[in-house]
Amino acid sequence: MYTFVLVLIFIVCVLLVLIVLVQNSKGGGLASNFSASNQIMGVKKTTDFLEKATWVLAGSLLFLCLAAAMTIDRGEVDGEKSQIEQQLNETETAPQIPTFPTEAPATNASETKSDTAQ
Template sequence: MYAFVITIHVVTCILLVLIVLLQKGKGAEVGAVFGSSEAMFGSAGPASFLHKLTTVLAAVFMVTSITLTYLAAHRVGGSVMEKVKAPAAPASPVEHPAAPPATK
């Protein structure tokens, strides 16, 4: 489920960026770059279609963001150290025989 939501989220992000870049700015038109905007988006132009698509993609982005946050916070057993075995207990130190007393 987590991987599916991430896939939907990434695809939505890419589409959202592309749709926003296709929309015209304050002083520019899509037709100036790509030709006639009527041929690409119909006679009404890109305004209504791209605006609605941007709204839908933004809503999907918000829902997937909240879902990913919830799934990440409630993940069970997500430790990367679960399968690592604990090291063996160290052997007791080897006792060396006492050194002979120093002679004068």
Template sequence: MLFLIILLIIICIALALFVLIQNPKGGGLAAGASGGSNMFGVQRTGDVLEKGTWILLALIVVVTLSITTVAKSGGTSTGDSKIQEQLDKTVTPSPIGNKGTQAPAPAPVKPVK
């Protein structure tokens, strides 16, 4: 599961870079790197960046759903965490309240003179 989380972070950073490189008018950082080449010009760079953005977005969805599936199935390799064990031990209060279920407090003890 840790691998999937690290993979998700890497994909998110790559997606952010892809979005920042793009320029809606076709210029931006992609235009400066291509020079005057017709083989990989501004239009083609825009297409590649746009397709890459959609592919990274689809990967984010797939990896996120994978993380959710693994987490719900309890696929942790280290077993239950200490926090989960502590939560399992704690008693949850009644949503109605404990007004009539608790015993009254004992009367104070009077000191002997």
């Protein structure tokens, strides 16, 4: 099922790229190639169709991506947990607190007085 959804996503992406490339950024696009105003769809109808096709393809791409996320194989072991969750639970340990020296090293009071005097 996941592979089928991925193939549909790929087809929708290719169609979306083609529809967007046909459009012109200033509104001419496919309609600007036809000089006669009495063509099959007409200038206004062509831009409406391309805009609606873009929205439909974008919405279907969103829906297919959500469907792919729901149908992906999780690799469940014994029907309980996924392999990733099982590995995390097996390797999960309490963090060890690093040990730092808590006592300051002893210094001679006479050495510190002679260093400050110079």
